[in-house]
Amino acid sequence: MLQAHSFLWSYLWVAPNVFLLILGFLIWRRGLGRKMPAFLAFAVLSATGDIAAFLADVTPSVTAENYWRILWAGLLVESLLKFLVIGEVFSRLLDQYPAIARLGKLMVSGLGAMLVLLAALIAAFAQGDSTKSLISGAHLLEQTVFIIESGLILFLFSFVAYFHLWWDRVSFGVLLGLGISSFEHLATWAIIANASPSANVRTLFAFLNMATYHFCVFVWLYYLLVPQKVTAKSSFPPPDNNLATWNRELERFLHQ
Amino acid sequence: MILAIVLSIAAAVGLVIVLGTAVSRNLQLSRHSSSGKIEAIDVEAFRNLVDPAEDDYLRRHLSPAAFREVKRKRLRATADYVRVAAHNSAILIMTGQVALAEGDPTTVPAARQLVDDGLLLRRNATLALFKIYIALVWPSSGLAASPVLQGYERLNGSAMLLGRLQNPAVPVRISMVL
Numbered sequence: 001m002l003q004a005h006s007f008l009w010s011y012l013w014v015a016p017n018v019f020l021l022i023l024g025f026l027i028w029r030r031g032l033g034r035k036m037p038a039f040l041a042f043a044v045l046s047a048t049g050d051i052a053a054f055l056a057d058v059t060p061s062v063t064a065e066n067y068w069r070i071l072w073a074g075l076l077v078e079s080l081l082k083f084l085v086i087g088e089v090f091s092r093l094l095d096q097y098p099a100i101a102r103l104g105k106l107m108v109s110g111l112g113a114m115l116v117l118l119a120a121l122i123a124a125f126a127q128g129d130s131t132k133s134l135i136s137g138a139h140l141l142e143q144t145v146f147i148i149e150s151g152l153i154l155f156l157f158s159f160v161a162y163f164h165l166w167w168d169r170v171s172f173g174v175l176l177g178l179g180i181s182s183f184e185h186l187a188t189w190a191i192i193a194n195a196s197p198s199a200n201v202r203t204l205f206a207f208l209n210m211a212t213y214h215f216c217v218f219v220w221l222y223y224l225l226v227p228q229k230v231t232a233k234s235s236f237p238p239p240d241n242n243l244a245t246w247n248r249e250l251e252r253f254l255h256q
Numbered sequence: 257m258i259l260a261i262v263l264s265i266a267a268a269v270g271l272v273i274v275l276g277t278a279v280s281r282n283l284q285l286s287r288h289s290s291s292g293k294i295e296a297i298d299v300e301a302f303r304n305l306v307d308p309a310e311d312d313y314l315r316r317h318l319s320p321a322a323f324r325e326v327k328r329k330r331l332r333a334t335a336d337y338v339r340v341a342a343h344n345s346a347i348l349i350m351t352g353q354v355a356l357a358e359g360d361p362t363t364v365p366a367a368r369q370l371v372d373d374g375l376l377l378r379r380n381a382t383l384a385l386f387k388i389y390i391a392l393v394w395p396s397s398g399l400a401a402s403p404v405l406q407g408y409e410r411l412n413g414s415a416m417l418l419g420r421l422q423n424p425a426v427p428v429r430i431s432m433v434l
Contacts, residue, residue: 099375122259147263154270157277163378164349166357167281176278183271190263243348243373245299246341250380253306254387 004203005058012210013054016217017047023221032170032224035092038084039174043220046081049074068134075138079145085178086152089171093160100163111155112148119147126194139193146186153179173223177216184212294344302337305330327395335388342381349374 001008024043027033033040056062056070090108094101123140130136153175160167167175188205191197197205304310315323348370355367 097371097375099372100379103379122263125259143263150267150270154273157274161277161280163375164346164353166353172278172281176274179274180271183267183274186270187264187267190267191260194260194263195257243345243370243377246345247373247377247380249299249302249306250338250341250377250384253384254380 002204002207004206009207009210010054010058012207012214014051016210016214017050017054019214019217019221020047023217023224026225036085036088036170036174038081038088042078042081042085046074046078049077065134068132068138072134072138072141075141075145079141079149082145082149082178082182083152085174086149086156089175090156092168092171093156093165096168097163097165104159107159108152108155112152115148115151118151119144122147127196136193139189142185142189143193146182146189149178149182150186153182169223169228173220176223177219180219181213181216185209294347295340297337297340297344302334305334305337324395328392331388331392331395335385335392338381338384338388342378342385345374345377345381349378 003009020043024040024047027036027040027043053067053071053074056067062070090104094104097104123144126140126143130139156175157179159165188209192202192205311327314326318326352367352370352374355363356371
């Protein structure tokens with residue numbers, strides 16, 4: 001059952017993308033596309049690219065080289081869209097908190113530049129797992145993209161936790177799914193690109209990647225389509241506090 | 257191989273952090289209140305600790321070695337105050353967010369103000385701690401991070417002023433600096 005091109009293999013390759021296309025359609029129907037245009041584009045284009053790669057894989061007339069070219073194209077588009085989705089989620093989050101929006105944008109820009117440098121450095125030192133540059137290049141690109149993506153997602157979660165911000169349900173769900181997928185894929189691609197595992201292990205990693213992605217699509221379906229539970233209200237006035245006094249003192253201290 | 261192991265471990269740690277955050281978010285939503293307790297802190301004592309005149313007085317009347325020792329103690333005490341202030345701000349941010357989520361029109365403006373003030377305080381406390389740690393390493397330097405921090409504050413002041421022009425409901429914090 002855990003063989004390449006088995007029924008389970010085909011299901012795990014195609015089904016999450018079909019679900020993602022359905023999600024994209026429902027997002028568009030419910031008007032969520034205006035709030036999350038990058039995620040809508042990601043859902044539609046990424047799923048279409050993956051299905052195209054699957055069709056190229058199973059169609060005998062498509063050569064191996066052309067299959068890898070299709071995969072490359074899909075990978076480049078998907079990577080760009082994922083970064084747009086991360087940016088979109090961060091903007092949605094910071095728009096609610098103007099007091100720290102500037103700091104957040106400065107930090108994410110600086111971290112993004114550092115991650116690009118780090119990922120490029122790691123790629124430069126990687127052994128490469130194939131004599132064909134088209135294949136090893138694709139694996140290194142996967143690793144590079146997942147390093148940057150994972151770093152940015154980890155930063156966003158840490159930033160939110162440090163400042164005790166509240167996620168809106170949609171942003172949280174989108175980033176949670178993307179986070180689980182990117183950390184799992186980073187681990188497997190790092191091993192594939194640097195440790196030259198056997199063909200059997202690669203096949204198992206492919207199953208793990210596809211199963212994780214399937215799970216993440218369910219996470220997106222849940223958070224984007226199932227409404228949040230309404231909790232009982234218990235209105236109370238905010239407590240007295242001396243935050244303004246402390247801010248004055250700390251700003252004076254920072255200016256010394 | 258080493259690279260593969262390092263990246264895999266980093267990915268596993270990252271995944272645990274993200275899942276942990278997800279679980280804590282759900283707990284936060286279900287509890288609907290903050291579990292921490294606000295600790296009272298004395299603003300006057302803090303003001304005294306960071307007063308440059310006090311530093312000048314100590315510098316004039318103590319030997320350089322004694323001054324560095326006293327200065328380090330004062331910096332540690334200052335850091336304690338700032339940490340407590342940051343802790344309090346976190347609790348008040350959560351309190352404000354609960355009120356905001358409930359959406360009662362009578363409390364929303366005050367809750368918004370509370371969240372904004374709390375976030376500013378948490379940000380300022382982080383910068384202040386950064387400045388204190390630098391000064392702890394080099395106590396006789398004055399405060400080495402000042403130019404950087406002042407530059408940041410000026411930048412931030414401009415951003416806040418722009419924010420004020422775009423949205424009059426957002427307070428211009430920088431104008432409160434004495």
